[in-house]
Amino acid sequence: MPARKVYLDHSATTPLAAEVYEAMKPFLQERFGNPNSLHSWGREARKAVDESRASIARLINAEPREVIITGGGSEADNLAIKGTAFALQGRGRHIITSAIEHHAVIDTCKWLEKQGFELTVLPVDETGMVSIADLDAAIREETILVTIMYANNEVGTIQPVREIVRTARAKGVRVHLDGVQAVGHIPVDVKDLDADLLTLSAHKMYGPKGVGALYVKRGVKLDPLVHGGGQEFGLRSGTENTAGIVGFGAAAELANRRLEEGAVEEESRLKDLLINGITDKIPNAHITGHPVERLPFHASVCFDYIEGESMLLRLDAAGIGASSGSACTSGSLEPSHVLLAMGIPHELAHGSLRLTLGKDTTEEDILYVLEILPKVVSDLRALSPLGKELS
Amino acid sequence: MPARKVYLDHSATTPLAAEVYEAMKPFLQERFGNPNSLHSWGREARKAVDESRASIARLINAEPREVIITGGGSEADNLAIKGTAFALQGRGRHIITSAIEHHAVIDTCKWLEKQGFELTVLPVDETGMVSIADLDAAIREETILVTIMYANNEVGTIQPVREIVRTARAKGVRVHLDGVQAVGHIPVDVKDLDADLLTLSAHKMYGPKGVGALYVKRGVKLDPLVHGGGQEFGLRSGTENTAGIVGFGAAAELANRRLEEGAVEEESRLKDLLINGITDKIPNAHITGHPVERLPFHASVCFDYIEGESMLLRLDAAGIGASSGSACTSGSLEPSHVLLAMGIPHELAHGSLRLTLGKDTTEEDILYVLEILPKVVSDLRALSPLGKELS
């Protein structure tokens, strides 16, 4: 048994907050009604769904009517992109995205390409930033959608979303932002941003897995992805996941409170402690992503000469949960498309490590990582044939 | 407060079984890992997902690899139909369905019609049965899918699924069965049936809402509906709803046990008691659906001269939860397409009532309903201008 358990993989998923679970409980027990039923069981479920929708809306400064609840962030991304593609195909068939999107965006765009849509994939610089000039140049008469992520899951870089929206909307093009990693962690205000579509996912912000949302600005037309009974204002059919939605609502309330209380600043301080500790203690460590415009809980680094999966498993043996963009963690051959798009060479990309902090992360946790990680890296380097000339 | 609370709307949704909730609990607390993570948190989640998938597979006699978990029954229906349409559009663009499908099937088919697919909607007889001869005649060279429900949610009629599958497959056409109302309640064996695709929904069988599954026979190719990280064998991306999946697995175990123990027969006995009681005690009551080939927990009836919503609300005031295919319950103008397709006249269809029993329904519950319902009907008939010549 490891001396300590330190979970630093909050970008992958977060634990359910205790208060979120408490809010969900009754809906997993006696309040089991279908919100579409007219009887008392149904009405109490409907009320809970409505209230939760209002909480989620409040978190991003939207109207409740603009929040479409889905079965997760990936589904919301698919709804935003395919929903736009099918609704606007009469107007044009060109979509713009970036090289560092989540697969829920990239693979959706690629599928549409097979259905006859055209795709432009914007490059990013070495910090993971999209260029506004590139975006502006890519917009054409037939462009119906710009879909770019708010903040990146692998390297934490926050895009210049305000300028992205402004640039696209100046030319009358709809904008979707994948906000899965951002919402609940940094202030996001859809009125201020003026984006058309924004993806949220509950389990990235201390809510339950399997529930997400798409913000759809009033007046923005989409084809549904899931047709049927007409739930969610006709945009996402299916019996509502009441317990999950109530959990999402409670998580939104929690996030609102944390943002107001500045709890995120403490996370950011610990993240800096971690990043500085890594670069101080470990030679040949390269922090990835933007130095300033990054998620407050997000540290990512590439180490020369060693491979990510072996780092993860050695860290895991010491009780530390982390992740990597190494090909070996995904079973594919290519390492993370995000790191490669940022110009990081293949062999270095294989040595990537992501440590993402959460609301319960303590300074002791960080100090523990800073004790374990240097030894893991040096042990694995000792096993490696690479870089031996340097040591 | 009503004297008694009697929930008879199990076709709409079922309560979560206590043992299902117990199974889910750890995954809403300390076992919060993302099954895609390599560390210990992720591995324990992956194991739970795998085991649950095996339980679901066992319920329908499938291989675990053939069970694709989705965010509900509607999504599974959409995946089956759109997934087939997009995968096989090169081979043909004709789809056959029936007039009494759930909206998750009908509306999906109608959307595909707008995308250039052709649709044949088979009629049903007055018991809600599709005719095999009609099906056989409808199959054409370009037919790529037959999608027909296993058992109907509004009137409980069980289709001749074996003959449907045999007829379609004799001509090399793929078959999807919407098994949402059937699975867990009557024995369903995919090997025996030889169907290609079968939809399941957890919350209709004492599992959680927001999780469903599509059985996809080995070798059957589909385009995904939700693209992304490649979860669920590439057919349904998105971080797995671990707690929901574990709940679905536990619900499948429970259903298996109930089916083995013949618990369903008691449900069926109470259903007959209810149906016979209604026709005995209430004049001008017309049982809808098939007299024999019907779900064992399902009673449905139309009453002359009165309207469904007002029945529901009067029953609700007496503590009884029921549903209706009346237009007024859905806010639309047309009453249930299912009842109309069975040749029931509009005004009678407005007077429909559905009472669906569950595992905790008792004889006392049924007797209570048989005490309250006749009075509700006669009170509303007294208020009604219709049928006065007869009384």
Add this chain to the structure above:
Amino acid sequence: MYSEKVIELFMNPKNAGRIDNPDGVGQVGNPQCGDIMKIYIKVKDDRIEDISFETFGCASAIASSSMVTEMVKGKTLDEALKVSNKDVMEELGGLPPQKIHCSLLAEEGIKAAIEDYRKKAGIK
């Protein structure tokens, strides 16, 4: 979904049933759409002296019928004709959007009954 007032009137409607020898009867709606409202009135000195309804329809149709009959009882015919569906909705504490037609039916029912009375009485 429904206000307390709607539920109360639906559960315990006032003026339900038929009046013997009514002076006017109005029927609106149709059974295909799931709503029929039949209004019976007794008129004395150009005032609605007695009124009742029979309704086939949902809770809001029944509550609207009951409400409108209460509202016009004792009013002159011209006053009664001024009662609009908005007034009925207001008194009911609102109706869900898809149920607004029920209050319209109530307004039309009264109009139809008065028209029937005036026709029978030879009043133009």
Add this chain to the structure above:
Amino acid sequence: MYSEKVIELFMNPKNAGRIDNPDGVGQVGNPQCGDIMKIYIKVKDDRIEDISFETFGCASAIASSSMVTEMVKGKTLDEALKVSNKDVMEELGGLPPQKIHCSLLAEEGIKAAIEDYRKKAGIK
């Protein structure tokens, strides 16, 4: 995902590091793909007297390296050449499908080291 044996060898690999003045060195894999295995051997009387490895790669690459070096140590070169990736996998208690190439790398690493030795020794 990994067998206990794989994890054990990955955490505590045997024969890790370099041998001074090896008689043969084989390197397989490439850093682009995230796997490099380097095998060092000492040969005496046509037998592998000593062996070690250096590996850049995932847990299964490291475990496979460690396992294959244990398996061939003390064997004649011809015996060592007969050790296949299947044998390595079997001894490891299996590998996940997407990791089978690691055991192949181990087989190839030994072959490359022996080839290098024979080339240097002028053996055909």
